[in-house]
Amino acid sequence: xxxxxxxxxxxxxxxxxxxxxxxxxxxxxxxxxxxxxxxxxxxxxxxxxxxxxxxxxxxxxxxxxxxxxxxxxxxxxxxxxxxxxxxxxxxxxxxxxxxxxxxxxxxxxxxxxxxxxxxxxxxxxxxxxxxxxxxxxxxxxxxxxxxxxxxxxxxxxxxxxxxxxxxxxxxxxxxxxxxxxxxxxxxxxxxxxxxxxxxxxxxxxxxxxxxxxxxxxxxxxxxxxxxxxxxxxxxxxxxxxxxxxxxxxxxxxxxxxxxxxxxxxxxxxxxxxxxxxxxxxxxxxxxxxxxxxxxxxxxxxxxxxxxxxxxxxxxxxxxxxxxxxxxxxxxxxxxxxxxxxxxxxxxxxxxxxxxxxxxxxxxxxxxxxxxxxxxxxxxxxxxxxxxxxx
Ligand SMILES: [Mg+2]
Numbered sequence: 001x002x003x004x005x006x007x008x009x010x011x012x013x014x015x016x017x018x019x020x021x022x023x024x025x026x027x028x029x030x031x032x033x034x035x036x037x038x039x040x041x042x043x044x045x046x047x048x049x050x051x052x053x054x055x056x057x058x059x060x061x062x063x064x065x066x067x068x069x070x071x072x073x074x075x076x077x078x079x080x081x082x083x084x085x086x087x088x089x090x091x092x093x094x095x096x097x098x099x100x101x102x103x104x105x106x107x108x109x110x111x112x113x114x115x116x117x118x119x120x121x122x123x124x125x126x127x128x129x130x131x132x133x134x135x136x137x138x139x140x141x142x143x144x145x146x147x148x149x150x151x152x153x154x155x156x157x158x159x160x161x162x163x164x165x166x167x168x169x170x171x172x173x174x175x176x177x178x179x180x181x182x183x184x185x186x187x188x189x190x191x192x193x194x195x196x197x198x199x200x201x202x203x204x205x206x207x208x209x210x211x212x213x214x215x216x217x218x219x220x221x222x223x224x225x226x227x228x229x230x231x232x233x234x235x236x237x238x239x240x241x242x243x244x245x246x247x248x249x250x251x252x253x254x255x256x257x258x259x260x261x262x263x264x265x266x267x268x269x270x271x272x273x274x275x276x277x278x279x280x281x282x283x284x285x286x287x288x289x290x291x292x293x294x295x296x297x298x299x300x301x302x303x304x305x306x307x308x309x310x311x312x313x314x315x316x317x318x319x320x321x322x323x324x325x326x327x328x329x330x331x332x333x334x335x336x337x338x339x340x341x342x343x344x345x346x347x348x349x350x351x352x353x354x355x356x357x358x359x360x361x362x363x364x365x366x367x368x369x370x371x372x373x374x375x376x377x378x379x380x381x382x383x384x385x386x387x388x389x390x
């Protein structure tokens with residue numbers, strides 16, 4: 001027998017979860033949905049295994065859970081539902097997925113826990129460069145360049161991932177200031193550098209972890225590394241001296257051309273830096289350089305997140321989590337959150353608390369549903385999945 005999850009049953013359950021007791025008048029089993037009965041032990045699962053939630057969530061952060069430094073109040077209520085205040089009475093797996101980065105996952109999870117009022121576990125958080133953990137084994141002992149962030153912040157992140165020889169463009173400038181004579185290292189930049197002889201250090205890959213602070217310096221050094229096949233200052237082109245050294249890999253972690261800061265107009269992001277580099281490189285060589293792009297909405301990132309969600313589901317439900325249920329992406333940006341989710345075959349909910357303004361016409365990528373805020377989005381998705389099941 002199907003009965004929709006009504007507002008009454010939602011509020012009862014939220015109350016019941018809080019007080020561990022049914023709050024209303026005496027009711028007979030006929031007053032409950034099959035799901036509610038099962039959760040109260042009246043009825044066993046029809047498929048003979050512990051019941052697992054029929055859905056999981058991935059949330060964008062900025063414009064969905066936070067607005068600038070402030071927490072959106074609906075976010076706390078949405079997370080409370082996922083932590084058990086829902087008709088199943090069980091935890092619904094979720095992760096947070098952002099194109100931001102520049103600091104360690106540990107530091108960001110601690111900050112998010114403080115802001116949201118719920119513990120955000122390391123396994124529930126994916127930022128733009130987290131995916132690099134899955135490729136680090138290819139470069140563990142190889143010298144690589146890591147770009148972006150202040151001083152050597154991203155070097156510390158890279159080392160935390162397992163890169164043993166991660167260098168910054170500031171290291172290169174400290175080695176030889178003539179590489180880019182238009183920037184003098186500040187005292188704090190100089191303090192962050194490592195002493196390396198780059199004429200004897202073949203760079204095998206360049207990872208743009210976060211938005212570069214000095215585009216000119218970084219574009220110059222990327223060109224140097226690629227054109228001389230890893231040895232900065234070595235002869236360039238396809239000369240015999242270059243044979244035997246493979247072209248360095250170039251990896252970007254965030255395709256956003258624009259992003260929102262406290263400034264009234266959007267700011268240029270890492271995607272703009274990539275365009276600038278490729279334009280210079282094409283002018284020099286006649287063609288763009290092959291690169292790898294991660295971050296929302298790329299397929300690679302959504303595939304990675306699916307695995308993270310699978311692991312989270314297993315953590316919560318062990319062997320009962322035989323297969324991942326339907327995934328809902330909740331985001332405020334049609335071009336990244338919604339486009340990526342749609343391409344991955346997930347359901348998507350576009351919220352109105354961030355960059356998308358419904359007054360400006362339909363979104364560029366059509367979501368499965370639109371919601372005023374994240375609380376409404378979560379509630380809609382849970383009701384949709386429960387109504388499918390019973
Ligand atoms: Mg956003």
